[in-house]
Amino acid sequence: MELFEENMKMMENSMSKKLEKMNEIEKETETFTETMLDEQLQIQMQINDSYQEIIDTFKDQSHNETKVQRLSDGQKVIFDGIWTNVGNGYKPSTGIFKAPHPGLYQFTAVLMSNNGVVMNVYLCRNRLRIATSYLTGDGYNTGTFDVVLTLQKGDKVHIKSSTSESIYSDSSKYITFSGYRIP
Template identity: 45%
Template sequence: MNLPIMVSIFVLTLFSFGGMIMGSCDIKLESSLIKNLLEMVLKKDSDKGCMLASGKKTPAFSAVLTHKQSASANDVIKFNKVFTNKGKGYNPSTGIFTAPVAGVYQFSSVLMSDKGQYLIASLWHNATRVSSVHIKTQAYQTGALSTVLDLQKGDQIAVKSYGSYKVYSDNLNYCSFSGFVISH
């Protein structure tokens, strides 16, 4: 049986048993869930990432720092090793993520202070400091930043040093920066 016939049978089955599958959900919710499911089935392209209903790629990135980095006040911390960069929004040369599409995004970062030293860093949305982390112990110590932001296309997100500090990392990838679109 070819794919279009199988998809048609699947769709008819979902509509036929929609009430049983969805329980007490209203018809509008049932229709939107079935529509979303069909769009995911029909738009999936593993080589190009998941495609949203609008046909755009789902932006997502994850990068780590693989070495110590000295930073002055307001310097961007550049996470140099990129594992994922769907939508090409993250630039490891600058350390900045530029939103390729408008939407609600989730961002997180983990940082490690150098042994016995302070480290204060912040996550920035364009020119606005969103959240900060202050790390100080006698040993190496990690701290984390996490937030959800409503971005416009072209908005920039970066992790910046608050002052002159050393960010510690090595080939075990103690420091990371990642984000992805939740919806748009």
């Protein structure tokens, strides 16, 4: 009988240890599942945001291929299209590039004035004017920006008008904006 009781205790201990191990595995599985679901949700949100930006850009481009942007004093320039937007730093609906990471960034922009119209625009970082492009004369004229800036995460860069302006563009994409982090 003692031998039987001893065997029963050993089996109980063994079963208890196995149940503890199974509970640990169950907790690890739940944690892993939650982590994977969170990551899947984040990826799906990024895909949805990118998809929506593509749809918005397509709608904007299909509404009118030739356009003159009429800007009031201090209004931000909205650029025609997006070819690449790694990190989704540029928001086409606002015309603002928001640094997704701290670092050294290069910005290049080209703008075209409407026929015979004076144009004066600024490249700004967090509302501070960094560079100016002033265009005057007959015909269509192009102005450019090419600057390198040290940005903190969340710093904003955009082009804005100094007075009422007319910026010309059409399907040839005369106005462009590029901003990227230099490795």
